[in-house]
Amino acid sequence: MVNAKDRTAWKAGYFVKIAALLNDYPKCFIVKVDNVGSKQMQQIRMSLRGTGVILMGKNTMMRKAIRAQAGENPQLDKLMPHLKGNVGFVFTREDLIQVREKIQSNKVEAPAKAGALAPCDVVIPGQNTGLGPEKTSFFQALQIQTKISKGTIEMLVSSS
Numbered sequence: 466m467v468n469a470k471d472r473t474a475w476k477a478g479y480f481v482k483i484a485a486l487l488n489d490y491p492k493c494f495i496v497k498v499d500n501v502g503s504k505q506m507q508q509i510r511m512s513l514r515g516t517g518v519i520l521m522g523k524n525t526m527m528r529k530a531i532r533a534q535a536g537e538n539p540q541l542d543k544l545m546p547h548l549k550g551n552v553g554f555v556f557t558r559e560d561l562i563q564v565r566e567k568i569q570s571n572k573v574e575a576p577a578k579a580g581a582l583a584p585c586d587v588v589i590p591g592q593n594t595g596l597g598p599e600k601t602s603f604f605q606a607l608q609i610q611t612k613i614s615k616g617t618i619e620m621l622v623s624s625s
Contacts, residue, residue, distance in 0.1 A: 476526065479522060479526060479530070480526070480529070480530050480533070482520070483520060483522070483527065483530040483531075483534075483554075484530060484533065484534055486518060486520060486554070486556045487530075487531075487534050487538070487541065487556075488534075488537075489556075490517075490518070490556035490557060490558055491558060492556070492557050492558065492559075492561055493554050493555060493556045493557070494554070494555055494561060494564075494565075495544065495547050495548070495552050495553070495554060495555075496519075496552065496553055496554075496555055496568065497550060497551065497552055498521070498551050498552065498553055499550065499551050500575070500578075500581065505571060505573065506519075508571050509567075509568055509571045512567050512568075512570070512571055513555070513557075513564070513567060513568070516557055516558075516559045516563075516564060516567065517555050517556060517557035517559065517564050517567075518555070518556045518557075519553055519554070519555050519556075520553060520554045520555075520556065521553040522553070524548045524549070524552070527548055527554070528545060528548055531544055531545065531548075532545075555568070588623055589620070589623065590620075590623050591619075591620045591621055591622045591623050592619065592620060593614060593617055593618075593619045593620075594617065594618045594619065594620060595617055596617060596618045597616070597617065597618070598613050598616070598617075598618065600618060601613075601618060604618065604620070609622075610622055
C-alpha cells in the first residue's frame with residue numbers, strides 16, 4: 466500500500482502538472498470516457514502525440530486545481546459544471562475540430578456489457594422470439610407481455 470508521503474507527493478505533482486498544462490495550452494476540451502478501454506485510450510494518446518495531451522484524474526483533484534488557477538484565468542470556472550462522471554481533459558494548441566476528428570477516428574463499436582446503459586433508444590418489435598416456453602421467466606422479469614404460440618414465446622407488444 467502507498468504511504469501518506471508518497472500520496473501527498475503524487476497529488477502535489479498532479480497539481481503542478483495540471484497548472485502547467487492550463488498555462489501552456491490555450492485550448493482544451495473535456496472528453497467523456499465511459500466504456501473506453503485502456504487499449505483504446507492508449508491508441509488515442511498515440512494519435513494525439515505532437516498535437517495534444519490527454520489528462521485524466523479524479524474530479525475532486527481536477528476541480529481543486531482549476532479553482533487554484535481560476536485566480537489567474539477566471540474563464541476556467543466555466544469548466545467546473547462539466548466535471549461530472551468519468552471525464553478527462555484534452556489540451557491542445559491546434560484547431561479543436563481537427564483534434565476532435567483524430568479522437569473520433571479512434572472510436573470503435575463494441576458489444577454491450579451487462580448493466581451498461583445504452584447510448585441510444587433500443588426498440589424490440591413484438592414478434593416470435595424462437596425461445597422455448599421455459600424462458601418465460603426472463604420476459605416476466607423485464608415486464609414484457611408474452612404468449613406461447615406453437616411451442617415458442619411470442620412478444621405481444623414492442624418493447625424499449
